[in-house]
Amino acid sequence: MDYFSQSIKQAIRTVPDWPTPGVSFRDITTVLQDKTAFRKLIDAFVHRYHGHKIDAVAAVDARGFVIGSALAYELNASLVLVRKKGKLPFDTLVEDYELEYGTASVELHQDAFKPGDQVVLVDDLIATGGTMLAAARLIRRIGAEIVEVAAMIDLPDLGGSGKLQKEQLKVYTVCSFDGE
Template sequence: MENLSNLDYASYLKGWIRTVPDWPHEGVMFRDITPLLQNPKSFRVLIDLFVHRYMSEQVDLIAGLDARGFIIGSVLAYELNVGFVPIRKKGKLPFTTVAEEYVLEYGNASVEMHTDACKQGDRVVLIDDLVATGGTMIAGYKLLKKLGAEVLEAAAIIDLPELGGSKLVRNEGLPLFTVCEFEGL
């Protein structure tokens, strides 16, 4: 039986993340969180880690970035007994939206939220599975601010520091918490 009292959470969770070389393009080391999510124990440890981080904070909403941020964010919102807000890729939401464009390696992309997803003064945690270039997370942050929310912190399972996204997120004035990091692209 594993001794959880001596558990290094970051190393334990990192051990459940699969690296898939050359996907979706040659030279990319894709960090796949599906094994972590498939194992009930590692998934529970992950969610509990986030719950314990935010349970003493006054949080009104969890905002999850499309798409893996929905998985973590909705469970976290449920556990904290707060609402969940999806931040989706352009054209996926049925009601009136507000959008924010960001730069990709080969062009631009856009994320959207419903205009009534949050209100002035809502205290929000923004969450995704990983921080790579930081573009999506910064765009989500800007959307939340447009609607008057106070973003307490951004959070992710994985930081890919060599891509510089975590530094850009922090340079935007947004505190960032990540569970583990992977070197290399």
Template structure:
């Protein structure tokens, strides 16, 4: 399995002192590593029953679209509130200092659809949890939540598992 860690830059003390920010732009900017990254996800899901791939705004789009293309599945964006032009449903989630909302088109999924939900990183799990709630509200089923990086110390992957969702990441980092 592809290990993305050698291609991920750590930026100390960003966005605040004490945080070790895991910068995946260096992974995306390396054409060989980016291809291996997408191939790793495709290989994981090539024989899995999936109807569509949901990518979370915004870096989940970078992953979700090529994965959906390679799997010959639909790609569905989950966006920040106010970015989708048609009728939507929305779900609020907690941020460190407040709340935010994400949306999906109300006709994006059909009952019974099997969905892969993908984002770049699992921290507190707020965005992924909210996305899974949107999927369930539309009657679809989350096959798995996937990300490049898991930060298990922040509790997001465990929160997703506690709610019954399967979780996959290519690598994890302990500590902030």
């Protein structure tokens, strides 16, 4: 793990037994509150995609918006919001996905991308991968191409990054908490 990844990982607060006993919640607010850690985080993404043709950053509701907006600005790309169902005012495409306790849906404006647009899909973390997979399916339905799925944190024990890779998606995360 490089210096930037290690310093960002150290800035993430772990809250034991929240929201339920046995869960170690990875709280990213401490990274956002630390101006040096937040800059390092955005710089890690910017350096990753600098020099690539990126037309848009698709950011997943809601913490992905924080990372996605800063990244889109730095890459001179458009910002597209992948929202929870019922939050977008125009014609949308909807994709359902499974949760451990039911189903949920995300949506995207039908005109969010042009066919062939090069897109980075970003969120704060990859856990089970359901939200990111649903968002990726929406982006592909419009005809845009996903350069990479990116997140600050990977929780590989939950299998999400593996599911994304099985769907032929490249995955980049700044740090991971594997078995921790």
